[in-house]
Amino acid sequence: MSNQQAAQTPNVKALPIIASFLIAGFIGLFSETALNMALRDLIIGFGIHETTAQWLTTGYLLTLGILVPISGFILQWFTTRQLFIASLIFSIIGTFIAAIAPTFSVLMIARVVQAIGTALLLPLMFNTILVIISPHKRGRAMGIIGLVIMFAPAVGPTVSGLILKTLTWHWIFWISLPLLLVALVFGSFFMQNITTPTKPKIDILSIILSTIGFGGIVYGFSSAGEGGGWGSTEVIIALVVGILGLIVFSIRQVKMKEPMLDLTAFKYPMFVIGLLLILVSMMVILSSMMILPLYLQTSLALSTFAAGLMLLPGGIVNGLLSPVMGGLFDRFGPKWLVIPGLIIVVATMFGFSTISLETSTALIVALHIALMIGVSMIMMPAQTNGLNELPPELYPHGTAIMNTLQQVAGAVGTAVAISILSSGSRSFMESVSDPTDPLNAVLAFTNGVQNAFIFGAIVAVVGLIISFFIKRIIVDNQEQAH
Template identity: 40%
Template sequence: MVLNSNENNFSLNKNNTKKILVVLLIGGFISMLNETALNIAFPNIMLQYNISAGTVQWLTTIYVLVSGIVFLISAFLIQRFSTRKLFISSMVFLIIGTIVSGISTNFPVLFTGRLIQAIGTGILVPLIFNTVLILIPREKRGLVMGLVSLVVLSAPMFAPVLMGFLMGFMDWHWFFLMVLVFFVATSILGLSSLRNITKITHPKLDILSVILAAVGFTGIITGFSGLGDYGLSLNVTIPLIIGLVSLIIFTIRQLIVENPLLDLHVFKYPFFTIGIIINVINVMVVFAIVILLPMYLQNALGTTALIASLVILPGSILNCFLPLLSGHIYDKHGTRIVISSGLALMCISMIFFSHLSASTTLITVLIINCSLYIGSALLMSPNQTNTLGNLDSKYYASGSAIMTALQQIGGAIGSSLFVSFMTFSQQNYLQNIINPNSTQQISALISGVNFSFTIGAVILGFVFVLSLFLKRGTPQT
């Protein structure tokens, strides 16, 4: 149960409120920083651990998948446990996961550390948003929520840049030592500043629904991630079938049980369904970019991790701050013009990305990347506002949980699926070449990246057409 700020049975002055929010935001920023930081180091990790692109992408995929599944049960956790317990638990998971990742000497250990970190992030991020709803008066909530979104969403964008900078001077393992210091410091600050601000109830958790959702999404992502290496073999089809069947049973169960994990009746609103599709595709494409582009820049163009991160940086900055402008455009001109324009710009950018070569200049890549991120920034905030803000109030909790969870899981699907497209095309290019030389290996990589981006352009084109049917939802009563 979330308390209204006017119903709190305790008083917090402005300084205490600021301390609580600052502590949570620091923790949230650093936890989300971990989500994509390793992407820029993937070429190095592949060499160090002798693994394929399809395997290394799981370091990001498992993070967003597990945190997304935890998001699904965030409402239960917030109602069942106190603010301090949840915060301390999240920090314990993040600290242990960071230590394991930092001392890892092989892929399984690093993978395990990432999984543990993701649990902490899945607990912490929903706690931040819930705390804002409780502590901040309604008339000031919009500004603070915008600030929170900016802090939380900017971290995954800047993480590869920070990692690239660090790798110019030291091994990628040292990144985890740096964030470990912040996690420990944040934990100490939290113990002295945080207060319990929610009313504890004893809700029931539908364990079977959680298991079905976890098995369903894991099966689908596992199947997609193996598509490039194994084709439509049993290694791919069995996980896909298990995943689809689990999600079908999960959906049926949510519609018939008395207290569902998620109220799926929310999909009866067309603006919500279309909005969720747009949001998921947007995240899928962005995650594909932040994984494939560093591989292309470092392995095909021969740049260092630092240079690759600097090429990506301007687009990341635009993606963080432009949503403030796009929200204003949405208020003035409505839904379709800003969302459809963003999708069109993303689609055009992906078409240009699908024609990369070994002679493409860094400035060209930078400009195309900025264009794509401008398109993403244009649609992201207005689409979320239109999708959630016009729901019947009884669907707020489920609608928000569905969007945040699918946003994370969409990133996991995007990572695995687009890397599989790249791997499939890469292997197809090399299948008739015996002992390919370095030039042919680079050509195969570029072919794979271009094919993956071509698929992305086609998907964005379809979603653009879908967005033309989008109307500003009528606020429900």
Template identity: 35%
Template sequence: MSRPQLDSPAKSAAAASGRTPAVIRLLVLATFVVILNETIMINAIPRLMDALRITEQTAQWLSTAFMLTMAAVIPITGWFLQRVSTRSAYTTAMGLFLLGTALAAVAPSFAVLLGARIVQASGTAVMMPLLMTTLMQVVPEKDRGRVMGNVTLAISVAPAMGPAISGLILQLGSWRLLFAVVFPIAALITWGGLRRLKSVGEPQVSTIDWFSVVTAAAGFGGLVYGLSRFEGGDVRLAASIVVAGLIAIAVFVFRQLSLQKRGTPLMDLRTLRHRTYTVALILMSVSFMAMLGSMILLPLYIQNIRGLSALQTGLLMMPGGLAMGLLGPTVGRLFDKFGGRVLVIPGAIGIMLALAGFTQVSMTMPYWQVLGLHVLLMLSLAATFTPVFTLGLGALTPELYSHGSSILGTLQQVAAAFGTALVITVMSARADALKAEGVTAALANLGGMRLAFIIGAVLSVAVVITALLLPAKADNGGELVGAGH
């Protein structure tokens, strides 16, 4: 049904010139701005606490709500992307993002700012699967590693630049500037994109199952919300919300299995019958948990324990993000030439070594050592993510691409929330226990961070084990679980 999409003009142009198709370049640019915005708030939290007179727990909701919305909206994107044209999906994503950004810039209260972040996140939730699905449709298999490498360049440089850029903007003025600066850039990219963007593939008319929409939003949203409540909240209540979320997800899964028989699932779970895709999904989720955990712990360590400013923190963490991005295209070319294993296995080992190094943080650890470990972590993630995304999605048949990227995006958000909840809960519990023993606040917090990094290092062992299960090349939908391989 979707196979003719692969013979689109964009594909033959890409194949002929060996260049990244224009549609992908436009989508990468838009995705860069949207993702930059996800991490731009990290450094602004102390400023927001003063300006809006809110606690740190309340301020964290600006990040939690973003993840929550992504987790609730992304499951619907697989169905949405099959039903509308590329242009319509792009217009929806960037329209929501611009509306949220404008609202955030003028937000008179925390509640309005939170609402604005939710609107922004809805746009971001559509943008990521749109980019991945379109890439799989228009780029021939032999070039996918290279193009995915360039995509990784944009996607990984953006979160790395976020804290540094926000640190710089916050030196100039109010937190509102963060949104005021992003808005005209995003508006210009949207205008340029709409002028030049051509639709890829034919939209398919299908009905939506609203029961699936509700159970997906309640399940994935509830799970992410429950996990976020572990951070200094009522543990019993948090656990109850997590269990309720898991029950809703189980109902959602059974509903999809029954809808698959009629050919109208909201999220097509036949993707999970492809062994390579499932292994890639697990590897990506665990890597994301480890990465997000360290991305939250490091700024806390550098600012709260070592006393550096937001701008200095951003600058210290910037080389790692830039190194990750700049390595992206090289990783892509190596993947096209040698396959995934030669990159993913050393990458997984690098992640483990970097996180093991961070378990040794102290009051006097030299900054060059923090910088070196962070660069190692980011380079290892670069070597892992590009092949994992390409192998995972490449293992699917074309009609499953939009569902595959939607499941990937949903699990990313759940993994990010789980990683965040895990490190913050472990860190707080350990710090409180040490304070009760009479240890000073700074040393107690440091002890909490070290234990949280140990958890990350333990998780990374699972990344190494999973990496060993990945094949070298995508199996193009041929390798089904239980199909006797």
């Protein structure tokens, strides 16, 4: 894609295009967290082990980790309409298979097909926004996208808690299906082609190396987090192969005339700082979203539905604030949002590290809301500012890099937090006089939760230090291109 191609879009109707993406994106991301709440039902229903059930999430993440890096290349091979319709068809087929799944293996296949749809949709959505919205209005547009990206996973657990109270887990998918069909029909009418495919040369070796590299790392960290442990042969081999694959992949991309993933995006300092801040946010938020429900259900003995309800206000606040933060970013730039946002996140993570069996539910809800406010001040401003620095021909590559490394950061953050929780629980149990006392088991788990949140606080402090280097990007030539 070139400046000229980005400029060929004067008659684009941005609103219907964004609306099409929002409907499709919401359902894709909603089913992701909605299914997490049904894991217990699936374990009992299919008679499987917890680590097996976890593959529904790991398989989904793994598919994203493999496909999203290739998305920069795919975006240059097909038109916007072709990719949008293809992504929805994959999502619809995956959702339908999941709704009728009679066995775990069929449900697993359905999750992979769903993930293919999401892997095509997310980078396409960001790339389209970059092309059709001029830089001085991008913050608000990205904020509206952020509303969906944060709001859908936030309401997922609560809605699925309601569904599971009266219906089976199949209904999580049956309810999503008609909405995806609406998105397909709506998008078929309103989606426009906003770029001209350049069809770069296909490099099979790059695709293989990318798959081994990103797939190996996501698989390694996910397996460690699921109880495989850092010392297991499987985890070590996956991580070593993944890292080696990534090194060879990166060297090959730098040397190629037409790389599959153009790493020259890393020459732009604000893109790198924006990327690092996004990775910090993803590690903090995904590890918290894993640890908090466990604490609420294990330490405080709350039901699935009650735990989902407690996390709902924070998710709603984050979703509603995302467009507001986007508007503030357009007016004031990133610094006055990102730095205070990270200060709030650091404070809330240290607050979470003090929670115990006596902590009131009101305090947990308040801390969660504060965390979500902080995250809304960091994510979209950092991402938009970073992408604004790139020239238009690097948009597909920049969005692919950001979306890929977000999946990796999520897998890393979750795995490290879970292993810190486990080792914290173990060391507590070794220090008590009566390990058979059920109260000690709960106290041990709570101790592990506190340690996991201290890890989150340290990650957030690193993010705060990075944020002092962020500067506003104003790119006149891109504005003229629109």
